[in-house]
Amino acid sequence: MGEKIIDRDIECDKICNLFNSDKYNVFFVYSKTGVGKSFLTKELSYRFSANKTCINIINTQKNNSSKDNEGEFISSIFNTFVRYMYNNKADLKKRTFEYFLKKNKSIKKKSIEKLMSSIDYNSIKRTTFLNIVKHFVNKIFKTFEYNEEGYFNLNDKDTLIIAYNYIIYVLNFGDVFWSIDNFQNIDSYSKQLLREIISLQPKTNITIIEYTIVNDSDYTELIEINSNYKLIGINSTLFELPNMDSSEINEILDTIKVNIAHEYIFFYDAKQYYLNESDGNLFKLIEYKITYNTKHDYSDPIIKKINSLTPDQKYILYLIALSGGKISKIQLDNIINRSKNIVIVCYNEQYSKLINDVHLLQESQGFVNFTHASILDTINKYNDLKNPQVLLAYRNLTEYHSIKMTSDIIDINHKFESINLILNLTYRYNPKEIIQYLKITIPYLYEKISPVSLMKYIFRYIEFIKNDFDNKLDELYFIMRFCFNYYLYQECLQIINIIKSKSSNYSIYLLNVYEINALEYLENHNMVIQKCENLIKQDISDKEKYIYYLLLIGSYRSINLKDKSIFYAHEIQKIKDYQSYNEYGIYLRLTETYMEREEALPYLKKSIKHFIKTNDVFNEIKSRITYSFLLAVTQDIQSAKDELEIAKNKSKENNFLNFSIVFLLNQSALDILNNEYGLSVESNLQQAEISTNSPYDKLLIVTLRLINAVESKYKSIIPSLILKINEYIQYESDKHLLALVMYNLFLYYSILNDEKNKNKYLEFAQQYAHYNTTVRYKLVGKINSKQSALFNIKWVVGFTFFWNVDI
Numbered sequence: 001m002g003e004k005i006i007d008r009d010i011e012c013d014k015i016c017n018l019f020n021s022d023k024y025n026v027f028f029v030y031s032k033t034g035v036g037k038s039f040l041t042k043e044l045s046y047r048f049s050a051n052k053t054c055i056n057i058i059n060t061q062k063n064n065s066s067k068d069n070e071g072e073f074i075s076s077i078f079n080t081f082v083r084y085m086y087n088n089k090a091d092l093k094k095r096t097f098e099y100f101l102k103k104n105k106s107i108k109k110k111s112i113e114k115l116m117s118s119i120d121y122n123s124i125k126r127t128t129f130l131n132i133v134k135h136f137v138n139k140i141f142k143t144f145e146y147n148e149e150g151y152f153n154l155n156d157k158d159t160l161i162i163a164y165n166y167i168i169y170v171l172n173f174g175d176v177f178w179s180i181d182n183f184q185n186i187d188s189y190s191k192q193l194l195r196e197i198i199s200l201q202p203k204t205n206i207t208i209i210e211y212t213i214v215n216d217s218d219y220t221e222l223i224e225i226n227s228n229y230k231l232i233g234i235n236s237t238l239f240e241l242p243n244m245d246s247s248e249i250n251e252i253l254d255t256i257k258v259n260i261a262h263e264y265i266f267f268y269d270a271k272q273y274y275l276n277e278s279d280g281n282l283f284k285l286i287e288y289k290i291t292y293n294t295k296h297d298y299s300d301p302i303i304k305k306i307n308s309l310t311p312d313q314k315y316i317l318y319l320i321a322l323s324g325g326k327i328s329k330i331q332l333d334n335i336i337n338r339s340k341n342i343v344i345v346c347y348n349e350q351y352s353k354l355i356n357d358v359h360l361l362q363e364s365q366g367f368v369n370f371t372h373a374s375i376l377d378t379i380n381k382y383n384d385l386k387n388p389q390v391l392l393a394y395r396n397l398t399e400y401h402s403i404k405m406t407s408d409i410i411d412i413n414h415k416f417e418s419i420n421l422i423l424n425l426t427y428r429y430n431p432k433e434i435i436q437y438l439k440i441t442i443p444y445l446y447e448k449i450s451p452v453s454l455m456k457y458i459f460r461y462i463e464f465i466k467n468d469f470d471n472k473l474d475e476l477y478f479i480m481r482f483c484f485n486y487y488l489y490q491e492c493l494q495i496i497n498i499i500k501s502k503s504s505n506y507s508i509y510l511l512n513v514y515e516i517n518a519l520e521y522l523e524n525h526n527m528v529i530q531k532c533e534n535l536i537k538q539d540i541s542d543k544e545k546y547i548y549y550l551l552l553i554g555s556y557r558s559i560n561l562k563d564k565s566i567f568y569a570h571e572i573q574k575i576k577d578y579q580s581y582n583e584y585g586i587y588l589r590l591t592e593t594y595m596e597r598e599e600a601l602p603y604l605k606k607s608i609k610h611f612i613k614t615n616d617v618f619n620e621i622k623s624r625i626t627y628s629f630l631l632a633v634t635q636d637i638q639s640a641k642d643e644l645e646i647a648k649n650k651s652k653e654n655n656f657l658n659f660s661i662v663f664l665l666n667q668s669a670l671d672i673l674n675n676e677y678g679l680s681v682e683s684n685l686q687q688a689e690i691s692t693n694s695p696y697d698k699l700l701i702v703t704l705r706l707i708n709a710v711e712s713k714y715k716s717i718i719p720s721l722i723l724k725i726n727e728y729i730q731y732e733s734d735k736h737l738l739a740l741v742m743y744n745l746f747l748y749y750s751i752l753n754d755e756k757n758k759n760k761y762l763e764f765a766q767q768y769a770h771y772n773t774t775v776r777y778k779l780v781g782k783i784n785s786k787q788s789a790l791f792n793i794k795w796v797v798g799f800t801f802f803w804n805v806d807i
Contacts, residue, residue, distance in 0.1 A: 006041045010240060015044060015208075018237070020689075025203050028183070028226055029210040029217070034374045035241050039178045044208060051110050052177035052206070053092070055084050066352045073158050073190035077180075092611055102164050104679075107272030107663040110306040119580060129557035141389040160191040160690075161636035161683050164193055172716070174202035176540035181210040182373070188450050189226075192690055199232050199720045212373070232723040243280030265295045273298045283372045302378040311389055313354055318393035320361070321383060322425060339396045353783050386430055392731050394429055398422055405440060416444055421458050431464040434771040435475050438482075449484035452693055458482075458491075462498060469503040476503070480514055485658050487693045509544055516551055521694075523733045528555040546583050550590060557593035557636060558734070559770055582619075587691075589623045589802065598634045601627070613719050617654050621647045625662055626801040628670075636675045642691040644670065661697060662690035662800045668704055669797050673789060677711040695731040700798045702728060705743050707795045710748060740796045741770035747794060772796070 018024045029037050045054040057073075057080050076240045087677035093099060170176065180186075186194070198207055211222055214312035222238065229236040242506045250270055268286055277298050278284045306314065319335060320327050336344055341473045344350060362371045370376050385391045401418035419441055426433045432459045441449050457477055476499050483492035496515050499506050512535065520528050532548040532555070549568045572578050572587055588607035591598040604627040609618035624647035632640035642665055651659045664684045671681050682705065689701045706721045708714070722745075729741060742764035749757040769776040774796050777784045783791045790797065 006240075008036060008043055011239075012043050012047060012316075015239065016047060016564055019206050022203070024237045025205060025209045025638045025663055026198060026229065026234055027239045028209050028222060028236065029239045029241055030213050030222055031243075032214070033212050033276075034280050034283040035243055035375055036183060036282055037212075037241055039239065040241060041181070041208050044206075045177060045179065048177040048206065053084075053088075053095075055080060056179045056181075060182055067686065071187065071189045073186040074160060074193055075246045077167055077194075081484070083166060085170065095170050097166060100169050104165070110184050119437070123633065125233055156685065160189070160193070161686050164197065164686070167197055170199055170202040171197065171471045174204040176205045177208075178205070179208035179210065183209045185213045185527070188453050189690055195229060195234075196204070196724075197231070198714040199234050199723070200234075200717060203235060214377075223630060226743065231727055232720060237282070238494060242272075244282070249274050250283075256286035256564070266292055269296055269298070278749055280376055283374045302375055303382075305360065306379070309354075309358070310350065312347075312350050315344065315389040315392055316354060317360065318353060318383065318387075318390050319397065320370070321367060321376055321379040322390075322393050322397055323421060324424070325373070326367055329363060329366055329802045330369050330563070332368055333402045356528070375521070378762055383428075394425060396423060405437075416449065419444070419449075423454075427460050429456055431460050434458070434461040434464075434480065439478075443657070445486060450691075451482075451488060452491075455483075455488065455491055462495075466502070469499070470505050473499070473503060473506060480511075483517060484514055486696075487521075488790065489521045492518045509540075513547055513551075514633060516548075520555060523558070523696075525555045525558045530551075540748065543581070543583075546572060546575055546581055546587075550583060550586055553590050553593060555800075558736075560735075562594045563591075569594065571572075573695075582614050582616060585614070585616065585619055585623065589619075589626055592626060592630060597630050601630050601634065604630055617650060618656060621651050621656060621659060622802040624650070625666065628666065632670055632673060635789070637670055637789060641667075641670055661688050661692045664691075665697065665701055665704070666799050666801075668708070669799050672704060672707055672711075673792065673797050675793060677708050679712075681708045682712070682714065695728060696734055696801065697738060699725065699728040699732050699741060700737060700800070703744055704797070706748065707744060707797070710751065717797060735768050737798065739765060739772035740798050742768060742798050743772075743775045743778065 015027055018027075025764050029040060031037055041056065045056065048054060057077050080448045081699050082097045085092050086129060089096050097675055110609045131205070157744060163575070171178075180194075201207070211218075213219055213222070226236055226238050247553065265462045266289075269292070270285065273288050274280075276283045277300075284301055290303045291301040291372065303340075308316065311377045314337070316332075319332065321329075334345055350715075351361075359371055360375055383390050385394060387645075405415050405418040405422065407415070419437065422437050423434065423441075426437060431780060437453060440456060441454065446452055461475075461477075465475070474493065480492055480495045480499070483489070483495055495514060496511050498516075499511060512531070516528050516531055517775055519531075528551060532552045537543055549572045556562070556568070569587070569590070575581075578584060578587070585607045588603045591603040595603070604623060607623040608627060611617070611623060624643055628643040629649065631637075631643055644663065647659070648663045650656075651663070665688045668684045668688070670679045671677070685701050685708065689698060689705070690703070692698060702721055704725045705716065706725065709718050724746070725741065729738070732738065740762050744756060744763035746765050749761060752758075765775060766779060769779055772785060774790050777791070778796065
């Protein structure tokens, strides 16, 4: 390990004792930048190396405001595990990715091809499954021939799930010490998957998660994260790494060899600097020694170093800082050499000095980053466009990445890297352009971007235009529709309230319909009914009445008042030429809410034909999805699958990404209903779960995952699924779904012969059975002949279909 500069034996002992006492196996080690988290982790790794497989997953040295791309960190874990196991395959053969693939031949060949495509797609797509495995193993450690980043990108949720399952496979050996740094920068998808991965690992593993605290909100977030880990049964704890005290600083300073006149003055100044100016940052203490030249000078040593640089060297630093703290050397060269705004004389020499002379940069495996996160934090404090080097870096970065993000020849990962970077740059420096770039992200939603993660940029834009709302109504309407279309209903309501309170020129009708639809999705049915019934009393057009009647049909059905749904269906029929409206197709679709499902089938067929005639593909797809559900429960499942496939193809042709979750969920429900279980169902449901923001969908998805896990005998994931059901159920008020969930939990505990929980969930199922016909029939041991397919299996299966009204 080399000479110790920092002694963290006391902290190491505490963590080892807590782990060995079986109290905790997941430690959130937190402190400010530079206090010694990484050293502590290395010391722990050394201690555990005798009986653990020790792996350190490095996240780039970014400041807290710059998050990773979606799924990027799971990709980092996956690649680190793959490389480590390959390099140690003599001892860890059964943990290699090659062995995993051979053992899990049910993994789709298409998914593996996607995973390999960043290496050598043209040769891979012509090979058989086994040849793909061999090709992969032969090429994986020569990735610079194929991929400038040197590791495999997870191009979509399909490949993300392969990586997820391989990580769990490795961890299940139960002897792994693994550490994660810069947890605060991990993307939301990866955080969600990481929590589940950690919950599934054996308690004999030990996980160290480093978290850098910048302000009080970071600490608040960390407390919440730890609480959420505990909520699903993870033995996690917060572990604060304190600053060194005065006596420890004396020991550290004694180890630093200096060649300075009047050493005693230096040691006095260094101690004063550490205790009063450095915020406990040991890296800055070392830098203080390097830059020390004037007694009683307590200025920041990193700033002193930067101020001593040439303008060209500063420009290079700012390019890297604005890129998030890490950039490929190839990309850095391209930006500098292709720039029209600045020419760096002797670029290679200037770059070399930053690495070898002032030691601000380091290069490894084709990437350039700062030698310590403290350098990036310091630079980011002073990154202002008034600085000419910062302005040049900003202009040249946005120009370079604007070309990449719109290029047809750039792969999706590099394209999204550019989108994400430009969004972060515009967030800080030029918020008026946020919506322009936001629109470019839409084709990548769900696959590479979580819609909820974009709200940070949206609210930054709204803050920027707060004094000009009337002139920005089109942009605000775009944001409202964006939130609604991507299931961000609470955020949609926030935007509507902003428009109503800040603008004087908006469309009342437009906002009312979006507001009521959002409230409907949030299960505020009584509020929807009250608003709609007040509106239909006013002097409004037949078109508006038509919309509000449709909303009332769905809302009354949601609270199980079918007679009121029928009443408003008859009110629609009183509207002159009601069949000539485009909304007539929605009216036909909503017959499913108040008719027997077999009786509603022909109306759904008419709904599909109506939307084909009016060329409304979006609503045609919705009606086909609902028709597929009706076919499944009334006739044969194969016809339902065929109809869902037609809807899926039309959605793909028209780039309607917001249906992807519905297809994954309903396909899985059809498989389960057909007694088809296994990895394919689990993979589809995992993808759906990490893609949705809807509490309803999450609860239904995890319940279907439980059914599949029980039938497929995936015993290891069942405890985690039970915990997640109990977590999601707190946020769901839909009694139809609650009946389904409670009945399935009753069945699960019946299988276990757990009388206490069996009776508990039976009582809940009986309480909610009034809202779910299938549950009601099953509880009394009868079969509903009009929905016989739902009784082919003992479980109760749910689908997603559409009662809402589109504008």
